[in-house]
Amino acid sequence: MKTQTAQQRNNQQNIKGLVLDDFGEPIIGASVTIKGNKNHGTITDAEGxxxxxxxKGTTYLEISYIGMTTYELSLKTPKDLYKIRMKASDTELEEVVVTGVVNKMKESFTGSASTFTAEELKAVGTQNAIASLKTLDPSFNVLDSEFGSDPNRMPDIEIRGKSSLISTRDELAQDPNQPLFILDGFESSLEAIYNLDMNxxxxxxxxxxxxxxAIYGSKASNGVVVVETIKPKSGKLNLSYHGNANIQWADLTSYNLMNASEKLEFERRVGRYNNFNTTDQEIQLQQSYYDKVADIARGVDSYWLSEPLRTGINHRHSLYANGGEGAFMFGLGLSYNGITGIMKNSDRSNISxxxxLIYRVNKLQFSNKFYIDNTDAENPLVTFSKYAE
Structure with missing residues (x-):
């Protein structure tokens, strides 16, 4: 037996390592196993x-830890001490429910919830997060209103039909029947989410x-929309730019109005130019009729419904820089969203x-987020529905 034990030791090699996180802090309890053999392994101690x-001949070890990307350690180059730096993983969001207070595994969350990643949101549209949610989730209902494409009018939202008193919006600063909005763990507003850069x-x-x-109290009786923004990543300075644009125009085909020639013929047939009592009135009406005939002959054909309208253009630009290493990481962002509404004099310009900042002091990690937002809005004198009357 002793000879066999000695032989086994001769056929083995001892691997030592130190496992750290993004901040350079030791990870306690990380699993270290031979790749392909989960039964042969150990865990890191209090110092990582x-x-x-x-x-002998083992080429790879696997180091894994909850919330971290599994690391494959190559043993092809022998070292006295292997230093492994693990990175936070983008956990599959369909398996996690983000409540704004705590993240819970989907199978342990007893409530009804839907989670959408940034890729899913941008795959169906880049206008704003509200429009993307309307497409992705049937229970997230953005109600149609008389304000059409007005860029300065916030939409009315129902989650599973819980909102009903929409008329109270005109009496209160904020519709009390809207869902509760949580941005990075703090209560926010519909307008802030509407203006938020999709990137x-x-x-x-x-x-x-x-x-x-149960989590947020009675304020959440109409549902909760929890928004998580991208966190800074460690490494070299990374600078990214995103930009896109779209065009909108009004479809007036459903109105099916008469053109100038048809309208004049209609007026003639209903007796508009035969309604006179004196010769002077007859002369005036006939003169008016033939003046209009002459105008139509030279191309006058104003379509008054289109007069207050134009082609709407929406262009968005965002710039983001992030980086850092060890105990400090940072992210700086700047975005612009310019909307030219279809109705003339309906404009919206948002700069945010x-x-x-994410930093660690000893065993404590701190996260600071600062937002600044400025919106300039211009509205037409009347809505299109009022003008069309």
Missing amino acids: RFSLNVP RISSITILKDAAST GNID
């Missing part, structure tokens, strides 16, 4: 260190039932900026 005997969003979770009330 491990020591593991493996058969800053990491995920959006919609909480739809009594589970949201954000600063994200």
Whole structure:
């Protein structure tokens, strides 16, 4: 037996390593196993260190930890101490429910919720997060209103039909029947989410039932929309730019109005120019009729419904820089959203900026987020529905 034990030791090699996180802090309890053999392994100690005997010829170890991307350690180059720096993983969001207070595994969350990633939101549209949610989730209902494409009018929203008193919006500063909006763990507003740059969003979770009330109280009786923004990543300075634009125009075909020639013929047939009592009135009416005939002959054909309208243009630009290493990471963002409404004199211009700081002091991690937002809006004198009357 002693000879066999000695032989086994001769066929093994001892691997020592130190496992750290993005901030350079030790990871306690990380799993270290031989790749392909989960039964042969160990865990890191209170200092993030491990020591593991493996058969000679072993080429790879796997280091894993909850919330971190699994790391494959190559043993092809022998070292006295392997230093491993693990990076935070983008956990599959369909398996996690973000409540704004705590993240829970989907199978352990008893409420009704839907979670959408940034890729899913941008795949169906880049206008704003509200429009994308309307397309992705049937229970997230953005109500049609008489204000049409007015860029300065915030939409009315129902989650599973819970909102009903829409008329109260005119009497109160904010519709009391809107869902509750949470941005990075703090209560926010519909306008803030509406203005939020799509490229800053990491995920959006919609909480739809009594589970949201248990977390946020009666304010969440109409549902909760939880928005998580992208966190800074460690490494070299990374600078990214995103820009897009779209065009809108009014479709007036459903109105089917008469053109100038048809309208004049209609007036003639209903006796508009035969309604006179004196010769002077007859002369005036006939003169008016033939003047209009002459105008039509030279191309006068004003379509008055289109007079207050134009082609609407929406262009968005965003710039984001992030970086840092060890105990400090940062993110700086600047975005612009310019909307030229279809109705003349309906314009909206939004400039926003954000600063994200993540830093660690000993065992404590701090996260600071600063937002600044400025919106300039211009509205027409009357709505199109009022003008069309």
